[in-house]
Amino acid sequence: MQRRCIFCRIIGGEAPAHKVYEDERVLAFLDIYPSAPGHTLIIPKAHVARVEDLSEEDAAALFRALHRLVGRIQAAVGAPASTIGVNNGPESGQEVPHVHIHVIPRFRGDRGGIIQGIARSGRRPSGEELRRIAERIRELSAASDA
């Protein structure tokens, strides 16, 4: 039998974690290798690898928990700001295949980067290229909403 994922084991109480929040759908706990003090992971209790595969209910519950927690996380460690992000799929660097929102407290002069800095195309696309991509996304949205 395959071993359950590490985050599922934390949810099940089979692996330890410093929990900071829990509700019916969501659990939040401190990252074991924090990028900054207070680095927190917010996860759905359902094992889902990618954001696009979350149920709408879990997607809403995750953002609700983020909204509640982010100010408290910052206050707990005296951070004036935070970076919030999701590595979504292995090519983005996702190592644990269970959706998790990283909340990384940020401090003036911490020498951290910005989210846009993780993949820079280094070029400004033409208006035509932007128009085509936006149109394609709208078409796919219309097709899946139909």
Ligand code: 5GP
């Ligand atoms: P990602 O999948 O987005 O690259 O990151 C996974 C994150 O989970 C990492 O920041 C890593 O430190 C954290 N992590 C991995 N295993 C554990 C664990 O057993 N406990 C906790 N609290 N965090 C973990």
Ligand code: ZN
């Ligand atoms: Zn899992």
